[in-house]
Amino acid sequence: MSHAMTPQLAALVTKHESTLNAALNAIKTRDYWTPYPENPSPRAYGETANADGEAAFKSYLNQSFALEMPGIVGEAGAEVSPYGIDLNVKYPLVDLGQLLPAMQDARKAWRDVGPQGRAAICLEILERINKRSFEIGYAVMHTSGQGFMMAFQAGGPHAQDRGLEAVAYGYTAMMHTPQSAVWTKPQGKHDPLVLNKTFTTVGRGIGLVIGCSTFPTWNTYPGMFADLITGNPVVVKPHPAAILPAAISVKIAQDVLTENGLPAHIVSMVIDEDGSKPATAELATREEIKLIDFTGNTPFGNWLESNCTQAQVYTEKAGVNTIVIDSTDDYKGMLRNLAFTLSLYSGQMCTTPQDIFVSKDGIETDLGHKTFDDVAGDLATAVSKFLSDPERAAMVLGAIQAPVTAERIENSVTLGTVLRESETLVHPHFPNARVRSPLLMSIDADKADTYMQELFGPISFVVKTDSTAHSIALATDAVKQHGAITLGCYTHNEHIQEQVEEAAIDGGVALSSNLTGGVFVNQSAAYSDFHATGCNPAANACLSDLAYVANRFRVVQSRRHA
């Protein structure tokens, strides 16, 4: 270790060593693993965890949220829960002219903690975030609109997994280079040349993580922890509609930093002034910002990629995810699986399929031949049946995050032939919640202009194609032209399976085949599933791989004669 470590930090390294090693192993084997229980059970989180978490969440409402940052000049914030509650939390506004130089000054302190120390601090932050998964779960629920179970899981342990995964990748990349080496070059009969060399990993600068409204922690932790582990202070810029989950996370990070004698503002947060121009573009083009992680709309993602040439930019943008149905050995299982997939969080996942391609000649199944109309109608029925229990419907659908998404559903009903109308549902516990069930339409393959645009929200098409070959060609088009994070396929024909596999590799999209049980195309598991590939227009990076971390630091060497 190149830098002296305090006894306190050394103890933290020891405390988290086995978890770190298990994570390092998990990203190599890619088997199932997690240190963060996904079940919100009293046994895992304590008897009072749910009540405590809800109370903690409520304690933030109508209050000012405190963070430690230089240059605080005011406060702002105007979040409204999609469940119909004004959160009315105010967060600090900072002067970038004071914050960014102070963060720049903090780079050396953070660098000198060293990779092992930074890993321990990151794992301590994640552990504390994990212990507050209920509190963060309620915050995610009331900003994203996710149902509580999903908000807890995707916003809690699964997001923490993605954070730890980024730590593991960053640590792996840094540790490939030894911290010192002896270089001995033989010189024939003469004494060898011997040099002592040291290698120091240094961060690139300040990282900026731009969050989204639908997954305010899941899409924030990877960039935040990838920056931190590789030695970069990080400023989080949450979506104005989903600040609270980020703020709680930043506060926890600041607590751990100060407890370890480090400047709290190594992790900072910047928000927009109420009603004014968003702060993001100004922040993203600042010379001090060397790393940018963005999740959000394609035009702004493309703008960042083209204009922030001072930084390394990692984007996850929009796409058109698709399913190819050729045939199945489990027709009912397929319909059940797709009904859940289309319903979960009202289709507001970046992994939800929008287009389901079925040949006009129909499909072969274990229940005999099914025509195109059979498949389309049966899928609509399956969704309705799945949502017929109001409690389950409310839990799975959650609420529509943004009013514009609800409007989009209404405006889309003329785009195809409606198979299943979107209903405005009344939430059993939140009467003012913005709840909509999925809109499902059928459409002819020649209307590509309609179904190949991303229609964010619970809007899907069953597309009538000429053949499965045609379906595969259209799915490939969607990936290559519009980008996609997921591709699903159903077939019992090995030849078709091979064609789809080749199309997926050629287009560069993750493929899920014949999912009929408890795994869904829109779910991805940290340490095992790569989320996005970085090689189609939906994203220029992947959560997480070596490419996601290796450019966030550099190695500086020093050598002298032994």
Added chain:
Amino acid sequence: MSHAMTPQLAALVTKHESTLNAALNAIKTRDYWTPYPENPSPRAYGETANADGEAAFKSYLNQSFALEMPGIVGEAGAEVSPYGIDLNVKYPLVDLGQLLPAMQDARKAWRDVGPQGRAAICLEILERINKRSFEIGYAVMHTSGQGFMMAFQAGGPHAQDRGLEAVAYGYTAMMHTPQSAVWTKPQGKHDPLVLNKTFTTVGRGIGLVIGCSTFPTWNTYPGMFADLITGNPVVVKPHPAAILPAAISVKIAQDVLTENGLPAHIVSMVIDEDGSKPATAELATREEIKLIDFTGNTPFGNWLESNCTQAQVYTEKAGVNTIVIDSTDDYKGMLRNLAFTLSLYSGQMCTTPQDIFVSKDGIETDLGHKTFDDVAGDLATAVSKFLSDPERAAMVLGAIQAPVTAERIENSVTLGTVLRESETLVHPHFPNARVRSPLLMSIDADKADTYMQELFGPISFVVKTDSTAHSIALATDAVKQHGAITLGCYTHNEHIQEQVEEAAIDGGVALSSNLTGGVFVNQSAAYSDFHATGCNPAANACLSDLAYVANRFRVVQSRRHA
């Protein structure tokens, strides 16, 4: 292995397995290692290797050089040796509209060879290049102007080392992800969820490697082999003054590819038409080009970084390398070491120091106190003494690659107080060679505008500073404002040493301390020394590290129930 491997390719994998494993180990331990002997001895390369290599080189002169590429529409080439010989070699001109789509089509075949197969093919190419080190050495000598010994070593085995190093990094990065995995998630009392997953590495597209005139192989092989190992066809665009070494290398690669049933044009070469606008800008902005490696001037490097947003761009540009002299325990060793450093290849290395900072109060040495003027004068004398033997001078200095560099020497004599004039020397074997000895001047620290600009060639300043602290501050400025690949320091004061170490880490530049023997600040050893850091303006990447390779490929996954 995901793809069927031919018995021929499997044999190649076996043939190169131990060399690959040794390279993978070397980049982790960073001890001295090489499979390519740097000594041009008959024992290592065969009794007739030198004569055969020279004959092979001469056989190209005044001939057309054949490469296998679709779309050949003519030929061009007008290389002139800095040793005063017209090479008059003509190379194919290609229509990009035919070449690039054909290379795009070849991506699948190259991808399907798989990482192991690609590694074996890369190592076979490198082995054959190694066997032709004399031939390539003469080609490097008569394009770059390097003396033969350096052309052989730096253009031969050392360049091959940098190519193999890139292969080892690319292989390491790809192999971090398994080719398949089983994911088993417990479900309490129910059966676990089990998924079979496969992971395929895919290249990003077509790679472009833009070569330079001074190191036509050393600076070309890293990008070329980094692209190849990670699954990308590559087009080499050599500097118009140094095509032959690249052409020979491309031809060897094409031979190995075709012998293994692969399209030769997976490795292609594009050159400029004689006398017309260079082809590089057009090529670099083509949508098919997803990776660009560039070595050359700063303005064009910056242009590539800003304008080729369709590609990942790796640049090595200009810089101002410096030496801080505070004190030394071996004054004569220091002078000898610096005299060689300044003389080698007439200062035309991107690692040669330009500015040597010495306090106006002089330095403490094992031979007593030396004033600023002592140090400046003794260094000038050391250079002259080292070059007093004409044979040695010719061998070490080589020739000046470009007429503009010779002109720059003449135009620089008024920039400071001349300590040692640059002489026009007559080469003992090539009467028309463009040979110049180093120009050494002293200058006051307040003339930063003069000595902080890169003056490419054998032009150096001894800069009179207020103190060693001032010297360190100026060296840091040079790194941060102008970029640097090397920083040297001489001190026997541990406190000063620590300050310089911190300055080097802060600025992001490789530091060499107290070199007085057989290692020189301008030399870097593959597998152990990182060349450039990627965190100062001299370069945005490093040869080689994980960051240099990890973004050249993506991982595409496929999953289904077990």
